[in-house]
Amino acid sequence: MLILSSKTALKAQIGNLKKVERVVKSFINTKKNFKILFIYYDRSNQFRIKPLKIKKPVSIRSFIQKIERRWGVIDYLLLLGGDRVVPFFRLKNPCADSDKEVLSDSPYASRDDDYLIPERVCARIPDNHSADFIVQQLKKSSNFSSSFGLSARVWKRASENVYQRIGKKEELMTSPPVTSNRFKSQWLRKKRFLYFNVHGSKFSSNWYGQDGENYPIALSPDNIKDASGVVASEACYGAYIINKDEERAISLKFLSQPKVLGFCGSTTIAYGPAVPPSSEADLLVKYFFEYLNQGLNLGESFKNAKLDFARKAIRRHGFLDDDDQKTLLQFVLYGDPTLRLKSSKGDNRCLARAR
Amino acid sequence: MKRITKQITRDFPEFKGVKPKITEKKIRPQDKLYKKLSLGVAKEFRRVYQLSFRKVVQTVDNASIERILNVTIDEAGEIIKITHSR
Known part of the structure; x- marks a missing residue:
């Protein structure tokens, strides 16, 4: 390394x-x-x-x-x-x-x-x-088992398809009705995975839900307290950090939490389907979760997710189109890549540790 | 294209009244990608069309978000995929 x-x-x-x-x-x-x-x-x-x-x-x-x-x-x-x-x-x-x-x-x-x-x-x-x-x-660790997911209401079905890799689809919350001022920070505590399929903006520090023409604030940096686990977000600009700090970038706010092991997100406008099957950001994040669940560390899970994503997209259509290519380029991993989650099978606990 | 546009505005009413930008895309065989992924021989030259519906929306706190809905269609006029900006 x-x-x-x-x-x-x-x-x-x-x-x-x-x-x-x-x-x-x-x-x-x-x-x-x-x-x-x-x-x-x-x-x-x-x-x-x-x-x-x-x-x-x-x-x-x-x-x-x-x-x-x-x-x-x-x-x-x-x-x-x-x-x-x-x-x-x-x-x-x-x-x-x-x-x-x-x-x-x-x-x-x-x-x-x-x-x-x-x-x-x-x-x-x-x-x-x-x-x-x-x-x-460089000193992080975490040992929890359950997950949290939040999706824009319009993408509920697509998000469930991803979330099923890390939890029960019934647990997935949507925005609306969830909004920043109703958000309970405790939802983020003692979690293994945190998943977000919401809207994001280059200029706003918030992430947004959607129902029709209604775009409520789903999550703001202030909502993040005592969060834990590995975070994956499909929000546009979810990993955009240029000239930002933890009060103006949710990604940095998550990373400032002692028990958040890493953040996977997009630096620019990201894409995904409204309904299954998973493609673009949905598919990449789904594979990322799968490899983490198999016990690979964050870095290997991220790399393998990109490889599998590219193979799947090519097998489906015979080529990588513009959206697929952008997905591969825009997703970044923040955090120590050597951390991994111990398999939750058996004692149903996960333990992040150095390998 | 009219049929596709009608279907999209029916399934996604938020894009009703938005005129799509239609682009023809020539997909050359992606030999290097196939090789790097050990996927055998790349598919032949293909032609697809993309209908891109774009609009700017305002969030409750007045942030502007660009909403994009892309529809990819093959030469037979069948929808290959529909994607939304996040």
Whole structure:
């Protein structure tokens, strides 16, 4: 595993780096099953690869490939910091929607120029302008079994099809009637999975439900207290974090919770069906949950979900269309990719632990 | 296309009155993808059509959300899939 960051850029975001560096060192020592290297791409390194002076995604990707050639295969890549530290790629949007570009980590996960299909696990720990926030992500654990799901009412059937992988479809809540001011934070407590199939906006900090022409606030950052588990959201811009902090991005608010292990979501406008069968975001999240339930760690589950998603879409139609391609590029994983949920079979408990 | 538009506005009345943008898409064989996914030989050149219904809605707190409904149709005029923006 390669943990990659920029010393200058990370320092500009969080200040003193000593605490983070100490915890990363401890993280490396804890993960006995991984050979882990922590490198700042803008500082000298043991491979004598020339440090980068500018933080361009293409140059950073090339830097990673150079390390791989000298160090060996990199199966896991953990980007430490947000867009101002390790920038997202700005890729051409395959869809004709209002997104000028797709913010993506996919090229970091791929060795060749076909970015749609990942070849390595790639996850990111955003900085949220806080050293403590990063440190927290590297020390997480959780041990619960039940799930929570919230869907826009218009997509209830489609969402049930996904939620059945992690709970009973009767448990799935819809918005409306659920709204932010009726939302009970305790619904998010002691959960293994948190699933959201709702609307999102680039500019609003809230997620929205839908019933006909009614778009109520389904969830706001203030609703999130003592949440736990792995979060997957299909909301448009659910993982959009540019110039945001935990009070203005639900994804960061979830990650600020000590027992939320990771967040899987979209950086741009996402797509999905109104009814089963699952496709696009629904299908990707469904596979993500399935692999987590099988005991794979977050990173492997995310990578495999993308591979299975691509295979399924191609088997259905013979090709990946614009929506499928955008889905593959826009979904990102935030958090420690090595965490996994122990199978809930047997004692029906899950235990997140380092592998 | 009229038949499809009528069906969509019946099934999804929120898009009633929205004129779809129709795009013809030529799908070339995606050889590299097939190879990377070990899926054998890529399907031949295909032609599909997409009807894209777009509108901007306001949430209760006045946030603007772009609502998109895409309908993909094959050469025989059959709907392959319908997707909604989230």
